[in-house]
Amino acid sequence: MLPRWVKPLYFLLALLPLLRLVVLVLTGGAVNPVEFITHSTGTWALIGLLVTLALTPLRRLSGYAPLLRLRRMAGLFAFFYACLHVLTYFVLDQSFDLQLLWRDVLKRPFVTLGFVAFVLLLPLAVTSTDGWMRRLKRNWGRLHRLVYPAAILVVLHYLWLVKRDLTQPLVYGLLLAVLLGGRVYWWYRGMRS
Numbered sequence: 001m002l003p004r005w006v007k008p009l010y011f012l013l014a015l016l017p018l019l020r021l022v023v024l025v026l027t028g029g030a031v032n033p034v035e036f037i038t039h040s041t042g043t044w045a046l047i048g049l050l051v052t053l054a055l056t057p058l059r060r061l062s063g064y065a066p067l068l069r070l071r072r073m074a075g076l077f078a079f080f081y082a083c084l085h086v087l088t089y090f091v092l093d094q095s096f097d098l099q100l101l102w103r104d105v106l107k108r109p110f111v112t113l114g115f116v117a118f119v120l121l122l123p124l125a126v127t128s129t130d131g132w133m134r135r136l137k138r139n140w141g142r143l144h145r146l147v148y149p150a151a152i153l154v155v156l157h158y159l160w161l162v163k164r165d166l167t168q169p170l171v172y173g174l175l176l177a178v179l180l181g182g183r184v185y186w187w188y189r190g191m192r193s
Contacts, residue, residue: 025122053180055070111157113154
């Protein structure tokens with residue numbers, strides 16, 4: 001059983017990046033606040049996705065099944081930061097201009113990838129409740145496999161966004177490859193046995 005203090009602690013830790021962002025923007029620590037907010041929220045959405053995807057392999061390696069009780073919260077925090085990322089882009093960068101937004105989605109490949117990834121994450125967040133799990137039954141698991149292509153698209157979105165130093169997106173890409181590779185390995189082992 002997961003200790004009762006773990007979920008509240010995770011909740012508080014997941015809010016720290018938002019608190020840091022607010023403090024830096026309000027105190028002038030961010031030279032270009034819109035760009036800083038956009039990049040920070042996007043990075044934390046990606047980190048949240050990686051944490052969500054890491055919980056199953058950690059459970060398999062450690063044998064500690066209660067770790068999976070953090071998966072929903074981790075996924076919802078990833079979606080929370082993704083929403084902040086998209087809202088920052090739409091409200092502060094594009095000034096609520098749907099036509100400008102749509103033109104950007106069609107014209108710039110990294111924006112297109114980010115938009116598609118967000119659309120893939122949307123049904124996962126909506127169906128994350130126990131009620132939806134009961135209603136969808138086996139299809140719930142199938143639907144939630146959309147997290148894999150969404151995570152790949154987010155990494156590519158970040159990789160195509162960066163113009164100079166690709167180190168950070170490549171590190172995230174490597175982490176994602178390890179997490180997905182582990183799943184393929186366990187799936188293949190299960191098929192053979």
